[in-house]
Amino acid sequence: MHNSEEFKIPFGPQHPALKEPESFSVALKGEKIMGVDIRLGYNHRGIEKAAEERTYIQDIYLIERVCGICSHAHATCFIQAVEEIANLVVPKRALYIRTLIAELERVHSHLLWLGVAGHEIGFDTLLMYSWRDREVVMDILALLTGNRVNYGMNTIGGVRRDIDPEQIQQTLKAVDILEERTKYYIEVATQETTIIKRLSGVGVVSYDDALRLDAVGPTARASGVKRDIRADDPYAAYAEISFDVITDDHCDVYGRTVVRVKELMESYKIIRQVLKNLPEGPIAVRAPRMIPAGEALSRYEAPRGEDVHYVKANGTDKPERVKIRAPTLANIQAVKHMLKDRYLADMPIVIAAIDPCFSCTDRLVSLSHIDSRDKKTITWPELHQFSIEWHKQQGIDFTQLNKQLEERLKKC
Amino acid sequence: MLREVLGSIFKKPATNRYPAQKLDMPDKYRGKLKFYPQKCIGCKLCMKDCPTGAITINKLDEKKFEALIDLSRCIYCAQCVDSCPKKALEASGDVELAQLDYKKLKVVFRAD
Numbered sequence: 001m002h003n004s005e006e007f008k009i010p011f012g013p014q015h016p017a018l019k020e021p022e023s024f025s026v027a028l029k030g031e032k033i034m035g036v037d038i039r040l041g042y043n044h045r046g047i048e049k050a051a052e053e054r055t056y057i058q059d060i061y062l063i064e065r066v067c068g069i070c071s072h073a074h075a076t077c078f079i080q081a082v083e084e085i086a087n088l089v090v091p092k093r094a095l096y097i098r099t100l101i102a103e104l105e106r107v108h109s110h111l112l113w114l115g116v117a118g119h120e121i122g123f124d125t126l127l128m129y130s131w132r133d134r135e136v137v138m139d140i141l142a143l144l145t146g147n148r149v150n151y152g153m154n155t156i157g158g159v160r161r162d163i164d165p166e167q168i169q170q171t172l173k174a175v176d177i178l179e180e181r182t183k184y185y186i187e188v189a190t191q192e193t194t195i196i197k198r199l200s201g202v203g204v205v206s207y208d209d210a211l212r213l214d215a216v217g218p219t220a221r222a223s224g225v226k227r228d229i230r231a232d233d234p235y236a237a238y239a240e241i242s243f244d245v246i247t248d249d250h251c252d253v254y255g256r257t258v259v260r261v262k263e264l265m266e267s268y269k270i271i272r273q274v275l276k277n278l279p280e281g282p283i284a285v286r287a288p289r290m291i292p293a294g295e296a297l298s299r300y301e302a303p304r305g306e307d308v309h310y311v312k313a314n315g316t317d318k319p320e321r322v323k324i325r326a327p328t329l330a331n332i333q334a335v336k337h338m339l340k341d342r343y344l345a346d347m348p349i350v351i352a353a354i355d356p357c358f359s360c361t362d363r364l365v366s367l368s369h370i371d372s373r374d375k376k377t378i379t380w381p382e383l384h385q386f387s388i389e390w391h392k393q394q395g396i397d398f399t400q401l402n403k404q405l406e407e408r409l410k411k412c
Numbered sequence: 413m414l415r416e417v418l419g420s421i422f423k424k425p426a427t428n429r430y431p432a433q434k435l436d437m438p439d440k441y442r443g444k445l446k447f448y449p450q451k452c453i454g455c456k457l458c459m460k461d462c463p464t465g466a467i468t469i470n471k472l473d474e475k476k477f478e479a480l481i482d483l484s485r486c487i488y489c490a491q492c493v494d495s496c497p498k499k500a501l502e503a504s505g506d507v508e509l510a511q512l513d514y515k516k517l518k519v520v521f522r523a524d
């Protein structure tokens with residue numbers, strides 16, 4: 001291929017460099033990226049729609065599964081909105097336990113990211129070490145919540161499990177080990193030449209651009225934007241806890257690494273304060289099954305950035321609408337900007353540096369005709385009709401089942 | 413980094429020799445469910461709250477119930493345990509649930 005000619009190559013949906021499938025179309029001139037077209041939607045799972053058809057209690061577990069890593073983040077964010085609509089006053093102890101799990105989750109997420117970032121730049125030794133140390137926090141999460149991932153710790157009106165003094169001791173011990181290890185990772189991140197050379201100047205997004213493109217979380221903070229919901233709009237117990245918002249002015253992937261490893265230290269600080277000041281009292285209040293009509297928007301600082309949930313209730317036991325804005329969606333525009341005029345080889349690490357979670361982000365699929373690239377909007381009933389006919393063509397008839405479904409819907 | 417790498421050569425592996433060496437699950441870990449048919453009153457609250465429809469309670473006789481649990485659907489959230497007013501359900505630490513035969517994942521608990 002001639003260097004002067006521009007050509008397009010698909011990157012994904014299935015690509016060895018991406019842990020999750022997502023489709024990028026890269027315009028290249030030689031090795032240089034001229035532009036990136038991101039087509040979200042490959043992982044669309046219809047979670048928002050599914051949430052409308054389940055009760056609030058069932059939704060907790062569904063929403064928890066929006067993301068396997070920030071599961072507590074999504075569940076808490078959703079529950080906060082529901083609690084606001086229902087006017088529930090959550091006991092202090094519950095808020096502290098939520099904060100504790102949230103920070104443990106951040107620790108496990110950042111350690112996981114550190115490993116993935118190492119892997120993307122061919123530094124697999126780092127992956128092995130950080131994932132080994134991540135097991136310490138995973139064990140603590142399993143001990144406290146009863147699950148390694150998707151903890152199921154939250155319920156509307158509080159938390160489902162209390163923690164006892166012995167668990168507090170074990171958590172503190174684990175935090176000591178992790179802190180020791182994190183100090184070492186800070187050393188690695190700031191002194192190891194492999195990391196500094198490979199990550200400096202890669203995926204640059206300036207302070208102004210980070211603001212303009214609405215970057216969130218560590219991506220924004222690494223460009224010097226002091227943006228952290230825990231400090232800006234405190235939820236759970238964050239208002240009573242002192243911690244620093246870590247920022248960095250490198251504005252590149254290196255800066256994002258530094259922000260994340262330093263944030264780990266802040267998380268340990270928060271965990272220690274929570275465990276020390278854990279108030280006595282109940283861990284939950286009784287929540288009604290029917291949530292009164294109303295709407296609420298809730299924000300939460302997930303490990304990847306600001307997570308936003310909107311819930312609209314109509315007085316029944318099922319929400320009328322749930323809208324989720326995962327942090328990756330906010331950061332994805334910045335990725336486009338970061339990749340422009342860079343080399344193709346930087347693409348995996350630049351994408352990985354926002355710690356993307358594509359399944360959480362995909363809220364819609366857009367299908368265009370393969371030849372004409374025509375797009376059109378179809379309504380829900382049309383889609384329904386289309387699916388029935390499509391299945392009929394495949395020899396599956398849903399008429400009988402549909403009748404049953406309609407009868408059931410009528411009853412509701 | 414080099415020091416760490418060299419030091420690791422002499423450490424024992426971080427991984428366990430599974431299955432020879434079993435994992436210890438913490439107390440109250442949410443594994444396979446247990447059902448106590450004597451305690452169940454058949455209110456079916458567990459069925460109502462289960463997010464996946466994994467549990468089904470059938471009435472066998474007057475005051476006799478059986479529970480059908482589809483382990484392939486269960487997400488081990490233990491919401492049913494919380495919802496049950498009679499503590500007829502309990503989560504056990506049993507996590508070795510892999511099966512070659514799909515049918516074996518449907519478990520029936522019944523009082524005999």
Ligand code: SF4
Pocket residue numbers: 445461462463464465466467481485486487488489490491492493
């Ligand atoms: S543990 Fe959760 S998914 Fe499994 S049966 Fe109980 S409520 Fe259903």
Ligand code: SF4
Pocket residue numbers: 451452453454455456457458459469495496497498499500501
């Ligand atoms: S909630 Fe408990 S008592 Fe009620 S049907 Fe289920 S197992 Fe039985």
